[in-house]
Amino acid sequence: MEQCELERELGQLHSESWGWALACCGRDREVAEDVLQTAYLRIISGRARFNGDSSLKTWVFGVIRLTARGELRRRWLWRRRADSETAIDFADPTRGADLVLEESDRRARLIRALNSLSRRQKEVLQLVFYHDMTIEEAAAIMKVSIGSARTHYERGKKALARKLGSEAEA
Amino acid sequence: MNDMSDDELRTRFSALRNQDRRHEPQFSELWNRAEPAAPAAARPYAPTFRWIAAAAGIALAAALVVSKSRESRNHQLIVTTVPSISDWQSPTAGLLQAPSRDLLAPPSLLSSVFDGVTQTAVQSKTD
Numbered sequence: 001m002e003q004c005e006l007e008r009e010l011g012q013l014h015s016e017s018w019g020w021a022l023a024c025c026g027r028d029r030e031v032a033e034d035v036l037q038t039a040y041l042r043i044i045s046g047r048a049r050f051n052g053d054s055s056l057k058t059w060v061f062g063v064i065r066l067t068a069r070g071e072l073r074r075r076w077l078w079r080r081r082a083d084s085e086t087a088i089d090f091a092d093p094t095r096g097a098d099l100v101l102e103e104s105d106r107r108a109r110l111i112r113a114l115n116s117l118s119r120r121q122k123e124v125l126q127l128v129f130y131h132d133m134t135i136e137e138a139a140a141i142m143k144v145s146i147g148s149a150r151t152h153y154e155r156g157k158k159a160l161a162r163k164l165g166s167e168a169e170a
Numbered sequence: 171m172n173d174m175s176d177d178e179l180r181t182r183f184s185a186l187r188n189q190d191r192r193h194e195p196q197f198s199e200l201w202n203r204a205e206p207a208a209p210a211a212a213r214p215y216a217p218t219f220r221w222i223a224a225a226a227g228i229a230l231a232a233a234l235v236v237s238k239s240r241e242s243r244n245h246q247l248i249v250t251t252v253p254s255i256s257d258w259q260s261p262t263a264g265l266l267q268a269p270s271r272d273l274l275a276p277p278s279l280l281s282s283v284f285d286g287v288t289q290t291a292v293q294s295k296t297d
Contacts, residue, residue, distance in 0.1 A: 007201065010197070010201070011197045011198075011201075014194070014197035015191055015194060018190065018191075018194045018195070019187055019190050019191075022190055029193055033195050033200070036195070036200055037200045037203055037204050038204075040200055040201055040204040041204035041207055044201075044204055044205055045207075106182065106185060107185055107186050107189055110182050110183070110185075110186055111186070125179075125183075126183075129176075129179050129180050129182075129183040130183040130186065130187055157176075157179070160174075160179065161174035161179070164174060164182075165174060
């Protein structure tokens with residue numbers, strides 16, 4: 001795929017990519033922006049290559065997911081080292097401090113409920129309900145079997161509904 | 171409590187998506203920031219690194235082989251210098267070679283203490 005064509009296609013996917021980057025970074029906008037930029041950098045430099053095995057969206061989401069995991073691990077290590085050296089309590093980058101204040105209550109409740117789920121459950125629900133993907137596509141991005149993705153989906157959906165229901169009652 | 175439909179979940183996620191899009195960074199901004207850094211990120215030194223790693227591996231293997239062969243040679247030397255058990259002598263064995271040892275030794279079987287005396291007497295008579 002030519003660079004111009006790739007740029008155009010990625011431009012069209014940008015909103016979706018942004019949403020996915022946010023989900024992969026615990027909804028921290030600053031980290032998500034860094035991750036998305038790094039993912040684009042990997043694509044431009046050829047370190048991540050699209051070989052046509054899946055759809056472009058699936059491939060880009062896979063690159064973003066891997067980049068986010070690497071970035072979060074790097075930040076975690078850095079924070080741990082900084083903690084041990086200076087004993088300063090750094091804010092958790094996976095939680096925006098201003099999140100609850102600036103978001104609507106409904107959205108905040110959904111985020112809280114999502115955060116109570118396991119990583120795999122969160123990912124599959126995000127991909128299916130937010131990005132309108134099938135469980136098969138979600139499985140390809142998450143690098144798990146379809147059966148496993150389906151299990152995470154079912155359990156995650158039940159847990160999310162229970163959590164949202166109990167919060168609504170409270 | 172548990173019967174939240176898929177549609178309701180979709181509605182909630184849709185609201186989340188709309189909110190996220192309000193804070194979305196421009197694609198061109200991120201792309202243009204990434205583009206100049208791309209040649210550096212392509213890592214042209216990657217093959218060099220691979221060669222260095224391969225050379226280091228070969229050197230390590232050679233060092234291992236040399237040290238192993240030296241070790242086995244030393245082992246062989248040690249084996250050749252070890253005396254056999256039948257040749258072994260106590261370090262104080264020399265002290266036991268005293269002149270009086272023969273006198274103190276017990277007489278042999280079927281012999282008499284007068285053997286020497288009678289033999290010398292008979293010899294002197296014949297002379």
